[in-house]
Amino acid sequence: MQPVERAISTRSVEIPPFLVMDVLERAMDMARDGREVIHLEVGEPDFDTPANIIQAGIEALKAGKTHYTSSIGIYELRHAIADHYRKTYGVRVDPDTVVVTSGSSPAIFLVLAAILDPGSEVILSDPHYACYPNFVKFLGGVPVFVEAPAKNGFQMDPDDVAKAVTERTRAILVNSPANPTGTVMESDRMQRLAELNVPIISDEIYHGLVYEGQEHSILEFTKDAFVVNGFSKLFAMTGWRLGYLIAGGDYIRPIQKMSQNFFISAADFIQYAGVEALTNSSGETKRMKEVFNQRRQAMVARLKEIGFRIEVDPTAAFYVLADARHFSADSYAFAFEILDEAGVGVAPGIDFGDKAEGFIRFSYTNSLKNILDGLDRIDLYLRNRFGRQEP
Ligand SMILES: Cc1ncc(COP(=O)(O)O)c(C=O)c1O
Known part of the structure; x- marks a missing residue:
């Protein structure tokens, strides 16, 4: 041998x-x-998770919610997420196009894995959340950076984005409100990005934490989009590891298969805590x-x-x-x-x-x-x- x-x-x-x-x-x-x-370096709320959410998690544990769930998540949570998007942004989301994940990080991974082949390009802003290009490269893709300079309010100019699009482009990844800049993309800029006819991945993890102005979901502008979101930031639930993605119907089966293979499912009882977070924590x-x-x-x-x-x-x-x-x-x-x-x-x-x-x-x-x-x-x-x- x-x-x-x-x-x-x-x-x-x-x-x-x-x-x-x-x-x-x-x-x-x-x-x-x-x-x-x-x-002053860490990007996680110092608050404890609200007591009602903790209680819902404990009750779910006691009720025996300790098993695998559907690999796309329990229906109650997918329904609550769809409802949350309807109430907050006035958009229709079918619960069957929602996939629950163990944090938004696996959601980013699954979305990118669903669209990237070796050499595929993803347009990212610079500055950007540290991990984005690492996800893209790990999956064999190529991050293409478009500057988001301070003079533009730390936002990409849609004309620059248009110039960066090639036949290998598979998505534009946006993050509003943004890490690390703490800025919000204006609605007309989102509209102009949506008009480029390139799928948009929108990381909406900081939604709800806006002190001036108004955040928008990408789904208000286009259906040709993937939403990534989670419970870590708004609900102070970093350690619970709960997130989700919303994708077009055609992508759900491929994403479901990856979820089955790699993760099986998000934790059962934690998904019930997620329902409480979305429905009862305002x-x-x-x-x-x-x-x-x-x-x-x-x-x-x-x-x-x-x-x-x-x-x-x-x-x-x-x-x-x-x-x-x-x-x-x-x-x-x-x-x-x-x-x-x-x-x-x-x-x-x-x-x-x-x-x-x-x-x-x-x-x-x-x-x-x-x-x-x-x-x-x-x-x-x-x-x-x-x-x-x-x-
Ligand atoms: C922009 C952005 N997206 C995603 C994440 C990952 O969050 P989580 O996996 O806890 O949902 C973070 C964490 O800092 C972030 O800043």
Whole structure:
């Protein structure tokens, strides 16, 4: 018998790390060594999941909801999702075109796996959510970036998108409200993207967390679209791992087959908690949103005082993408410098694309006190290092 080679696959070697996790993991090491770090890097709500949702999960467990479910999810939840889209955006969604997943991350994977062949292209904004190009490349596709510069409100220009379309393009991926910019795409821009006649994948995970203006679902503009959404952000349910996708009818069977093979189903009892979240949590989500909004205003004001440049005030999600190029051109090194020297975790812009290099993303998923203390620490550090910076 031939000796068998031990190999680590090229794919798994080549997939880049999620850099913000590198920062978080170093911060955890520092905490273990007794150093107290303030976290402004993580993209997850600091709130506990609302009590009624937890209760619904417990009751479902006690009622024996501990089995596999249909690989596309329980009907009650798919129906509640369809109903949520009808009530919120006035669009008709057939529950049979909804697939429930263990978080929106598997939903992104399934949608891309359903449309990409080797060499297929997906148009992404730059900056973008860190993981998008990694999903595309892992599946053999090619990410094609269109700049979303601050002067455009961190949005892609539909004319630039049109120029990036080739015969290999399979989708345009949009994310409004956006991570890392905290901005919302205007409805006329969505309309113009929809008119390009290219399928649109719309990651709507930050819907409901809009403090100024109005978010729109892509389904208001076109049916030639895939929606990705989940419970992590609005309902403070990151650790529950619950999300979903909405796709055109033809795609459901291929997606269902992948779901059967790779995941079997999302967790049974957690799907019942999802029904409670969608049908009975508006008071709680409103309260969390108000708190996020106060923190947003305080963080933006203080960052500007400290000397970070914020060309586009964020109006949604829970992020501020601040220009720090006058402090450092290397956001990765600068983020670790801030962590090591000031004891504050922040996310390096380079995680979110080449066009975000030199920027730092701050999350306001921490108490107002911790946010202000963290920014005071950064202020002190920058004063010592650079002297006073004017905005
Ligand atoms: C834009 C965006 N999409 C998707 C996700 C993944 O969320 P989850 O898998 O928890 O639903 C995140 C998480 O930060 C995100 O920011």
